[in-house]
Amino acid sequence: MSLFHGLSAFPITPTDKDGRVNGDELFLLLDRIVKAGPDSRGNTGVNSIGLLGSTGGYAYLTRAERQRAVAMAADFIGGRIPLIVGIGALRTDEVQELAKDARDAGADGLLLAPVSYTPLTEAEVYQHFLAVAGVTDLPICIYNNPGTTHFTFSLDLLKRLSQIDSIAAVKMPLPQGQEIEDNLAQLRQNTADKDGFAVGYSGDWGCAAGLLAGADTWYSVVGGLFPSQALKLARAAQGGDTQTVQHIDQFFQPLWTLFKEFGGMRVMYAAANILSLTDASPHLPVLPLSPADKERVRKAIKTLNELS
Template sequence: MFRGLSAFPPTPTDAEGTVQAEALSRLIDRLATAAVDSIGLLGSTGGYAFLSREERRRAVEIAREAVDGRTPLIVGVGALRTDAAVALARDAKQAGADGLLLAPVSYTPLNDEEVYRHFLAVAGATDLPLVIYNNPGTTKFTFSPDLISRLSDLPTVAAVKMPLPAGGDFAGEIADLRQRTPPGFSIGYSGDWGAAHALLAGADAFYSVVAGLLPKPALALTRAARAGNADEAARLDAAFEPLWTLFKQFGSFRVMYAIAAELDLFHAAPPRPVLPIPDEALPRVAAAIEALEG
């Protein structure tokens, strides 16, 4: 479940935050048909923080029916309160999740002990394997190697989803984490424009935003890099460059809504207060997609 390409789709909703069941089902079927290695439902790209508990559970139920056992379903259960995250973890298991993804969402800045106890409670709420979501750009909390090591000793904590290293030393960071974590513990990365480098350096997984809507080119990049084919990985990564530029300029969350509309997968605005990308940028989105699919 925590190897290869994990695709993170948006969660189409109406203006009131109600999940659009037919649209979400189509997205999940598209990913399972493409044979991604797992689907990351209700990650940051899936806008989990904008959804009620009821809609989050309903999204899992919709996805579970659509995936029909073809691909493991990893579900984000982040929440401000520990008791809320525990409830979401139990909901996800009951609704059919295969694994969990947990970010330490906060308003008050958290310290290591608070995050450890938060994970201890959520990891103990079900028997599902859990991924540590190290996402300091959003949560403003950075997991130290020592904290990752400590959490990896919990029975159900099976993987970590890392941000791109500031200095670009993937190999060094991966080697350090492997020394600190049990055998078989999965080390993966998000930050799509660094995926090829991470996988070539020995990362186990690519937790991908773009794969949520463009699974085939993302799979090609993943397979080339995991096979150690640096030249092919570099060629494919270069084809993605116009899209990476848009992600960096506007934020991948906003750009994914534009991609979905361009591909006629769904038509919905990002949840407010987030605004769509400017209309004048839409031709660049179309051109970036054409470069990948042409």
């Protein structure tokens, strides 16, 4: 399978309160992902690690810390799983530098969101991607996340971007007011000119449905901390086993509820605190969950751990 396929796990990036990445704690998270799957029955493990995604707080880290995080992660992973790195930033020249930094530090692929302050036009986003694709040969995944970037890709823009040589995939949000089957079919049709162009989804609670519908990838927040359980859900969905998907999904329900209420990042920090993997909090102004809400996370983890 190519780089942007299967289960891609997006961990948080533990830092101290000044935004310096804690390598030892990052390794604990990466180790869980690397060791999940493969098993004696021939199952394979997590298909890629998505470092410095939205959950990984890329937007809040300096260039130097982003470079350190990639270098440390690439070194720790040692080629056992492909490494995808988020390189989004406000300025095109900044992103070009981040793309080269990530390549030089050992990334296998790049994830690029059109981060915006001034609302961007389609022409601006196209030129931005073209300029970034021009500085490295690494395959790029379009990161379509209107909830954080406030840019909405049209089908036509996705089609044009998919025709740029190194742009190999798109990470879509769950469709609103449209069945995921229809959304996927529309995307396939518009990117059909590019052999092997991969279409995947984020928004964990709808991604098993995406894989069941034939999507290539689940870009998973929960997979960054609970890779074994996410793998079970992903493999059942990739195998087209609707009944097993429904069974497994029940164990994730309390967590999905929390994700919808607080966003994945806040919940994953709380969960990592509960599991004693790190004491780190999100970057202020993003606040950690309250003790009462952390208690709900604790219960959700307990439910998830009942999945055998």
